[in-house]
Amino acid sequence: MTSRGVPVVPAVAAATAIIFFVLTAGQPTATAAIVEHTFIVSQVNMTRSCKETLVTVVNGQLPGPAIEVTEGNSLSVHVVNKSPYNITIHWHGVKQRLSCWADGVPMITQCPIRPNHNFTYRFDVAGQEGTLLWHAHVGCFRATLHGALIIRPRHGASSYPFPKPHMEIPMILGEWWDMDLAQLDRNMVDGDFLDNPTAMTINGQLGGPFDCSGIVKDGFVLDVETGMTYLLRLINAALFTEFYLKIAGHKFTVVASDANYVNPYTTDTIAIAPGETTDVLVVADAPPGKYYMVAVALQTPKPDQQLPFFMTSGTVQYRSHNNGTRGHHNVAPVVPDLPDQHDTMTTYYFHGNMTSLRHPRRPQVPVHADEHFFVTLSDGSICRHGHPSCKRSGSNESILVAAMNNVSFQLPV
Ligand SMILES: *[C@@H]1O[C@H](CO)[C@@H](O)[C@H](O)[C@H]1NC(C)=O
Numbered sequence: 001m002t003s004r005g006v007p008v009v010p011a012v013a014a015a016t017a018i019i020f021f022v023l024t025a026g027q028p029t030a031t032a033a034i035v036e037h038t039f040i041v042s043q044v045n046m047t048r049s050c051k052e053t054l055v056t057v058v059n060g061q062l063p064g065p066a067i068e069v070t071e072g073n074s075l076s077v078h079v080v081n082k083s084p085y086n087i088t089i090h091w092h093g094v095k096q097r098l099s100c101w102a103d104g105v106p107m108i109t110q111c112p113i114r115p116n117h118n119f120t121y122r123f124d125v126a127g128q129e130g131t132l133l134w135h136a137h138v139g140c141f142r143a144t145l146h147g148a149l150i151i152r153p154r155h156g157a158s159s160y161p162f163p164k165p166h167m168e169i170p171m172i173l174g175e176w177w178d179m180d181l182a183q184l185d186r187n188m189v190d191g192d193f194l195d196n197p198t199a200m201t202i203n204g205q206l207g208g209p210f211d212c213s214g215i216v217k218d219g220f221v222l223d224v225e226t227g228m229t230y231l232l233r234l235i236n237a238a239l240f241t242e243f244y245l246k247i248a249g250h251k252f253t254v255v256a257s258d259a260n261y262v263n264p265y266t267t268d269t270i271a272i273a274p275g276e277t278t279d280v281l282v283v284a285d286a287p288p289g290k291y292y293m294v295a296v297a298l299q300t301p302k303p304d305q306q307l308p309f310f311m312t313s314g315t316v317q318y319r320s321h322n323n324g325t326r327g328h329h330n331v332a333p334v335v336p337d338l339p340d341q342h343d344t345m346t347t348y349y350f351h352g353n354m355t356s357l358r359h360p361r362r363p364q365v366p367v368h369a370d371e372h373f374f375v376t377l378s379d380g381s382i383c384r385h386g387h388p389s390c391k392r393s394g395s396n397e398s399i400l401v402a403a404m405n406n407v408s409f410q411l412p413v
Pocket residue numbers: 008009010080116117118
């Protein structure tokens with residue numbers, strides 16, 4: 001649902017877009033086209049797991065609209081806030097050179113967009129190619145206010161540093177919460193981390209065993225044709241969950257992460273953390289049929305607080321050679337071996353194997369450092385009210401905090 005050309009653009013923004021055009025038209029080298037979107041933030045009722053929940057989304061959809069730009073384009077997104085909440089949108093991973101005011105961090109780079117107010121984000125997307133995501137940067141609303149941000153090379157798909165895929169498919173892994181996300185945020189600010197998501201999703205669909213009607217639904221379906229290569233643009237838009245993703249009978253070739261090309265490597269399991277993106281090639285080289293893709297939520301090892309076991313599934317479905325329709329209706333899909341939810345080594349090796357592929361248009365990383373810093377990031381609990389000891393897990397006597405070099409964040413007063 002791209003809104004390019006849809007006339008819901010505020011008059012001021014439209015005028016600005018024309019000025020932009022005139023300025024750039026004078027420069028013969030400038031190819032900066034402007035990609036425009038209108039994001040209407042509103043609340044809609046959505047039913048998942050047989051329960052209706054009021055969710056805050058962009059343009060009535062979950063996930064929200066995908067933004068597609070070519071490297072070097074200018075992006076202009078008009079946000080119309082019809083929700084009852086303060087909202088900002090953050091362009092996760094966009095470098096924002098000379099446009100930090102468009103970064104979408106409330107009370108830091110901008111005042112939040114109040115209910116019934118509008119705001120236009122304008123910035124250039126330059127020096128980066130691949131997949132990123134946009135999401136709300138207020139409380140926990142990013143759980144439902146998110147979407148893909150795809151940056152294509154300016155010289156087309158034939159300039160990818162990997163074989164040109166036949167098709168590109170964004171795949172967003174997420175969490176479904178059947179509670180009010182504003183309440184979830186209040187609970188967390190209060191130090192209460194006891195709420196759990198209801199289910200996990202692929203492109204907004206629960207899939208597999210989570211359909212309460214008793215009928216096992218396919219969830220997200222990836223239609224493939226034998227011999228073709230697919231570029232899956234994987235995005236983890238969950239609030240907290242890291243996933244392992246597998247497709248029965250298929251391997252992945254990892255080619256990019258967070259809008260950086262990487263030295264390609266092949267694996268049967270993808271590990272993807274919240275906010276991370278990974279571009280992978282999948283070749284449809286298995287015997288034609290139906291194959292499950294399964295995403296399992298990782299857990300920290302015991303004795304840390306344990307969540308319920310979460311997974312979600314979709315299917316890879318081969319199109320029949322003969323008549324182009326989906327065949328194999330009665331054949332049960334092939335199930336992958338499920339990765340263990342407590343396995344920490346797979347994500348360690350997965351990320352350890354990720355090395356940057358230098359890009360011809362990008363400067364090299366400087367090898368000399370003037371100063372070295374030792375920084376530790378940690379998650380832990382502290383006792384409320386400065387008590388020296390307290391019950392730690394699943395208790396309201398302690399608060400979970402993140403810290404950097406043992407210093408936690410405190411809101412300025
Ligand atoms: C916000 O944008 C919408 C759609 O263009 C428009 O109808 C509305 O008047 C604008 N509101 C404000 C406060 O500018």
